[in-house]
Amino acid sequence: MAETAATPTAPAAAEEPVAKGTAGRSYWDIVFTQFRKNRLAVVALVLILGIYAISVFTPFFANDRPLRMRGSMPGIYARMFREYKSAAHGEFVRMPEDLEGARKRWRERKVTMKDFNRLIRVEDWHAFGAGIEREKVKFLVANPNDFKWKTDAVEIGAVRATLAPLEQEALDRTAERVVEELGEIYRTRLEATFGAIRVKLQALATQLPDSFDAPVAAAIAEYRAALDSGYLEAPKEARAPVKQRLDGVRDRLAADFDPEKVALVSRTLWPAFAALRTIDAFLMTASFMLLFVVPPLLRFTPLGRGASREVKFRRGLWLTLVPVLVLTGWRAAQPNLFETIDFKRSLADGSIVTESVTHAPIYFGMNEQDTAQKFQPPSSRHWFGTDENGRDLLTRMMWGSRISLSVGFVATGIALFIGVTVGSLAGFYRGKVDMVLSRIIELVLCFPSLFIVLAVIAVLPPSIYNVMIVLGIFGWTGIARLTRAEFFRLVDQDFVTAGRALGAGDFRLIFRHVLPNSLGPVLVAASFSVASAILTESGLSFLGFGVTPPDTSWGSILSTARENPTYYWLVMIPGFAIFVTVTLYNLLGEGIRDAIDPRMRM
């Protein structure tokens, strides 16, 4: 095995029978054949693809929202109806009076400290804040048992009385300005209330026969008209008829839509699908096409038969790209999901009545808490046990894999971009360019990875996207060095000189001639880089610097286990998952390396 050849590719090509129907064997043909001989690496590749498939399609495997259900939602209908009738409508109608009242309170300085603080600006605070702080300290000294000044119990007028004259003036100026601004603030609020009414009415209509759509649309139009008519600022007399008309609308709807009287229609819903985001649609379509549709099409149909690898590659790309773009675009065009129905609970307490329902095989939500089930060891109900909030660990592992795995991908993508660019520039131009870029590489290499990454992550706002970007930005040196070395080897070879003689520009030489021939080692480095990014991310999450709740990743599951170390399943399962994934990537990397250069085989 190890002692195959002195030169990397030539003897290997000689051993292999020439493939039939192709126009000679390219470099990648040989690499591919060599790779397939390595059982372990092939198995690793298949397993990695499997893990990716599971993680991409997790919403269909582990979800507390049903995949598909046919039925009606009487409980939810009744709740929506109640919320519209007694809350949202009332708020809408009363808003102008509220505005008047608020204006009065602000003018008479009877507004509470809490409301006051909410609406003023920092600059306002400077002029009189010290006085208010004084007042606060006085209160805290006088009431040693209260740790906090109850700002909602204090009126600003009372505080104002204790201030110095200049401070009082400033406070008055601020208050008058807020009085001016109140109209704008309330307009926004009225707009929001209108939005809530519209969503609720439309939700009611979806559960009723189509004949109910028209009255809902008419009612929404009425509210809209009231909103646009300057209803908020109108004098009391002018408002009265509008209010009357709206109350009439409410009464009519209340009579027609009364949950006791209406007959709800059964509708088919796809709750799990409805909750997918655009990026999910993209990834799911792409993975589905790439894993299950395109390879068999290219293999067993005339689409791919007899075509060379390049042609196959191009066709496969189109076959994937078209459905991906269509479906992602379709999803992006749809409005975002507003509904936050807890389907599982509603099904259990009868708020939703179904004729038929299809659940995900693992019927738990990622953040579905069950305080009665805290720290359950693995059992037939919870295969991987539960965590400190009684959440199903298997479900969380599956949802967490989405983050853990995508970190590896995205970080490596960024690292590849920077590394290949820097490496090819240094290797192609050599001389001074190489000098400068090599020094930069050495410089970045000097920072112990976790040190610099932690330092940067700590000053950035907490977000998993920042983790991905930072890991990419500090992880490109290995790739750059390899690319540079490959360019050094290739740039002097005849095919580059030939390209140059034919008049190819530097850009074309780099990207069309040299780079494709140096991608092998880069691919190996990328594979190891995915492994190390996954490892670093889980380390960061373990220290509490990765994902932010409610999202989760394997590392953050492991970090919660650190606080409860007696629960062995919380430690073993996520750690094992990280270990397996990293191992698979390392195996894959070694497989590709062996295929590229049999001499390096270990």
Place this chain on the structure above:
Amino acid sequence: MRTYILKRLLMVPLTLFGVVCVTFFVIKLAPGDPAAMIVGTGISGEIKQGQLNKEAIEQWRKDRGLDKHIAVQFGKWCWDVARLDFGRSFIPPRRPCLDEIIERLPITIAMNLISFGLIYLIAIPAGIYSCVAQYSMGDRILTVILFVFYSLPSFWVATMCLLFFCGGDFLAWFPTQGYTKVDYHQVGLWKWLTTWAHHLFLPVMCQTYPGFAMLSRQMRVGMLENIRLDYVRTARAKGLPESKVILKHVLRNSLIPVITIFGLLLPAMLAGSVIIEQIFGIPGMGKLFFEAILSRNYPLVMAETVLAAGLTLIGVLISDLLYAVVNPTITLK
């Protein structure tokens, strides 16, 4: 040879300057205001952006020289670093950063040295064994173990050790805390040594195995590459005993990559110490760094980053020089 070493040495201040620059700008230019984060409690007790007490923040900034223009700050930072003064910690009692680090440095250095020793002590014989007994059962098992070690996340192993070996529901072989103050004069040498060994066993193991895996694999490749070369055949042909062929000819040549890898091991182990020291509660450099990050103590973070990078630089330099020394055939430009 001499010019190479000279060139190499000349590069060091330049790279160090780069390190100082990168550290400064990464911390300073990142969004997020340390003053607002440390001082910034809102009027009514809750933390709220836009309701901060600006004067207090300004005062806080002024105390720490953060109100000056960034170029001025940068100049001062470079000048201070050149004098080995890393400023004072943000957090009271505001001790000089260097003092805090020097206080914590010995334990980290000691642990890393032990780890290095262990790594080289085990990896080199393991490499020789793999070469002598290639494809034997032992070699295969060793390869698999090394591969497993290579991808095993050390923080997971550490947590598992805590779970299974440090009390709780399982074995209680080791203490959960990897550090204890023992007075050497009170307990005598033997007790002192054993106590240390008892406390540091797990953390040192967790720090050692990843580097060990990396090095042994490198060692094995190097040995196997060399043993196929012509000079080995010549050595055998002239009748040298196999032990001499392996130990004197093959080993010496395959040691070269193993030595150079030293420069890569150092940053990896320093980075690893952040997590390991955190898990085992060892008050070393890594733990100090992590605490500084949690409390947004930026001068300390910057000081530690520069120091760690500086240590790495020295490691790389040493391995480069060793490379030149061990391998006289290499003509260095």
